[in-house]
Amino acid sequence: MTTQTLKKMKHFLIEKNSKNPIFLERFPDINYEGKRVIDLGCGYGALTVDMAQRGASQVIGVDIEPNRIEDAREIVRSEYPEVADRISFVCCNLRDLPDEGFDLIISKASFEHILSLDVLLEDMRDKLKVGGKIVTGFGPLYNSPWGDHRRLQHKLPWTHVIFGEQHYIDRLNKYRKEKVKSIYDLGLNGYSLKEYISMFNSVEGMMVTDFRTNVSDKLSMKLFKVISHFPFMREYFTYNIYCVLERVR
Structure with missing residues (x-):
């Protein structure tokens, strides 16, 4: 294997052996x-393989990155x-996938990156049969301590919220x-917790x-869960969302 191939395989195995079991155990x-499944934002296909190994009759991995699709294959x-x-x-946008009538659409660690998520949720609904489900878990949310995924390169938690996005964008652009x-x-949409809740509850x-936040066994997440019970703190102390939406008609 080339060095580049080894790096990709290492990433695949980290997802499959370390991260995927955590995600799957939370649902x-x-x-x-026997289910027909879409793995939305499949990357190198680690979760796609896991669902096939768990007995899915068909799994389609969908991603907009052609190189990752080729590597997954x-x-x-x-x-x-x-x-x-x-x-x-x-390699396509979900709405361009010709198949319909799926039982499940799984999306792991991707919703915080998707612009126009409300539109995508409607596309996801259209690919499901009645009774089909969207299953997603993602974070960190933008208003949480490191919700910019360190991409704004600030040094202290919440400072991207306190000083604002533009302050750090201007600093980044200098270099x-x-x-x-x-x-x-x-690669971030910047949605707030309130916006996610509104979108999830507005899909016709x-x-x-199923809707859970701060899902983790870590002590910090347990602390976040306690603090987030205070309404004025919830937006800033909600780190992740784990959610299931079912098509009812």
Whole structure:
């Protein structure tokens, strides 16, 4: 393997062996056996493989990065031939996927990066059959201590909220050849907790059946959970969201 290939495989294995088990265990009631599934924002396909190994009859990994799709295909062909016949990878926007009638759409660690998430949620609904579910977990939320994913390069928690995005964008641009105008250019949507809740509850034909925040066994998250019970603190002490939406009509 080349050095670049080894790096990609290392990333795949970190996701599959370390991060995916945590994600999957946080949705213990989701059954993959015999289900048709979309892995939205599949990256190198680690979660795609996991769902096939859990018995899904078909898993389609969807991503807008063509290089990652090609890498995912190669990893499955070479390392997981026993499930390769139930997996496919497509480089496209979800609405352009011709298939419909899926049981599940899984999206791990991606919703905080998606612009126009309200539009995507409608596209996701349209790909599900009635009774189908969107299952997602993501964070950190933008208004949490490091909600900029360290991309604004501030030194202290919440300072991107206190001083504002533009302050740090101006600082970044002093050292960048390719200038950025906003956090959108850094791959973040900047949505607040309130905006996520509003979007999840506004998708016609969908119902929120599971909504949890600050999901983690870490002591810091337990502390965040306590503090976030105070309404005026909730926005700034909510780190992540784990949510299930079901298509009801």
